[in-house]
Amino acid sequence: MDIPQDPDMLSGMKDLLLIMIISYLPFKDAVRTSVLSKRWKNLCYQTRNVQFNETDFVDLSASEENKLARRALFVRFMSEWVSWFYGDRIDSFEVKFSKPDGFQGEMKSLIRFAVSKSVKNLVLDFSCGSENQVTAIDLPSCVYEKAKLESLNLYACGLVASSFKNMTSLKNLSLGFVELGSVQSLLMNTPLLESLTLRMCRNVDLVELINNERLRELIIENCDFTGSAFYFDVPCLEVFKYSGEFCHIVFDRLKRRMQEVCLDFGLETEFEETGEILCNILYDVASATTLTVCTYLLQEVPNGENPLSLDRPLETRCLTLKTSLYPHEFLGIRFMLKSCYILESLTLEIVPERILVDYYPPFEFDPDTLWEEKIIYRCLKNTLRVVKIKGFRGILYDLRFLQYLLRFGRVLQCLELHVSPDVGYNERIVALAGADTVNRRFRRASKNLVITVHNN
Template sequence: MDRNTDMFSNLPSSLLIIIASFLPFKEAARTCILSKQWLDIWREVANIDFDESNFVKLDESEENQKVQREVFINFARQFIENNSQQVIETLGLICSRPGNFPVDMQNIVMFATSRNVRGLRLDFSDPAWREDEIMNHEAVFELPSNVYELGQALETLKLFSCRFDASKFTNFSAIKSLSLGWININIGSIVAILESCPLLETLRLKKCWNLEHIEVSKPGLRLQNLVLDKCDFRDEWLFIEGPKFQFFKYSGKVGQFHLENQREMVEAQLDFGMQSEFEEVGVFLYDLLLELFAARILTVCSVFLQIIPSGDEPLGLQAPLNVRNLILKTALHSNEYWGIKFMLRSCPRLEMLTIDIGPARIFPDYEPPYPFDPEKFWSRNFQVELSVTTTLRVVNVKGFKGTRNELYVLRYLLNFGRAMEELNLYVSNEGGDNGENREFYMGRAQQVLGFYKASRNVSMSVL
């Protein structure tokens, strides 16, 4: 067969539509430039995304943004007018000014429901809203009544800055994934939703407010994934009894957590960056770790590392964690040293350590559990963790700049990591790929290559 033959030219349009449907909507639209055969293929794809960010440039003037938003809405209008598909899989609509186009918003949602859409994503939040600010923003759109009529056709639903009637979720008995964000919602509505959606496997709450607390205790729930992202709880209290999670993510302030019988946990991500004060809450984090003991992948933040040694056991958990892959979101500040030691000691089966270096909230009133000299901390003066000497095989460092603290930690891991097989340094791009800063960081990385290595089998990469 001629190598120059275009294999796609022999395929029927029906198959090309299926192929294009696997592409992101923006990329599917770009296929129209390939040939006449592809000109209208993208208009019949099963997965549709109307995203204003592809049209509206937030760094331009309000007047320009207004014109760009009009172009975006005209594009959506023409698309639904010319679409002949009887069934679509998913539809996403992202528009931060829905009030300026109420009829179009209704028409787009009606288009989705008339095609028995299985996944509906409606995001009316404003990109200018800050996730870490205290201010709450009222929802700017009301979920159209025809959405509730989808019944068992709907499997995935995302509502951001979109009001809804929780009592009507009884129609959504087939939903498996639900994401709610930027809305005023109470625990009563959450409980009502859980009771109405027995097949729900994933629940995500992002920047929701007016929540008294979180309680998930209904027997028989299939919930496997729970994400609580920067929600405003009146009481920082979370109670889980019944569901056996595989994935748990929490981002917010430190609170009291009770997650019973989480033996099937695969991954947990903990981010307490919204904690504004260094308080005596280490015991809460200590108890949370014990309840996440089964997780094989664990991500913790800088605030966690600073607070965790202030609990009852400053040197590590009495009961070991099952963590094999530990991810530290850290500034590698000396305030975090005891917390890093705590985690290395609490994960005796650790195989992979990722040190993700970036800006962090450093508490000025931090008090270490014991007096120490930061420059001598990563040396034989302190007991070397069992995980470092016997099980740790791979170390990844992201955002490497070669600071003194980074070099201390890497020397320690190489000096005592007898089982290490890989060290991968991902050099910081600060200043650009070709900037002087990056060249300096690359030079520091070369120093690491010369450190003494306890393992003869370790390979080192600078990327």
């Protein structure tokens, strides 16, 4: 007896359901569905998530002549694709095009098209990743006047912050390589904004953010500011990430436990005796569950009033140290371990050595014997269970610090040693030999410790 086969489930679906399925696919895959059959040929022209990425067309390592021709082909593809689109709306529209010189008209037409389809998430990235990036495309007025955006990402776009008055639905805003001005004015014009990211922005006035009850996430990366001190009255802030030059940051009225804080003053090269200021910043973000600090902080923070630890403990459970594990950071590492009473996870991201000009420690110490001292911090006795070293080198200072952790880490359960895939053959051999020494020869306070080596 013949057994009837199950019918093709997709063939029995209505076009509306198929369009919803296509809209969840990556845009390239959605376009590829057009070759499946006659019925599928035009369905992709109703997808609600459109992503035009230059790298799908242009090999950035090719000759300039080749890249110029491929960019022209890319622009033609985008223009033709939107001309075929016959859907009612678009949820997400993204264009990534690093050098749109000569195609400004086409780019503005694409933006107007997205706005006409009631786009909710708009991503326009015309940057080429250079610090000297200039404005590539000025936003057409329809973005300010008609768009009902909930999320907006703009990179290398000319914008007028004072024109954001109609963006009353905007919740997420990311700006990069733009001339910005007053951030406070921008936030006043976007009352529902919950997440703000600023990357490589110029002329940023961030002296104060006050009376903002909505902002949950603030990310600042290597911006050019009009001042060097910031006052944040953002009581509901949960995520704060800062990278760039050192600045004096004051947080007021924080009501919630912060989820994540990153303090990376990686552009600093000189020792400036900012230890007490850094301590005050750490006090303000003491509730952060996850905390990342840089080598600048590790060198400066012990030079506050108390060189051994904060007077009040941090509530950090996951701590990341960007460090070279060299002597000028040792006291700062001890400072952070002692200040984190309930630390559960410690990650070391090994970075190139950087000694601040005119650096000096708060007191003399012997770096060769420092980690041999029997100083057991509370987290080592009670809570620290996971240690990860990313970029493990197996050199002397790596081994001494690990020997200390294993000797006194009574509840350690997991030690992960990650050897960087970018190191040469000889460096890799040294790292693997060091990992073998840690695994075979170091005494362990915890019987439950498992050591793993990741060599990729």
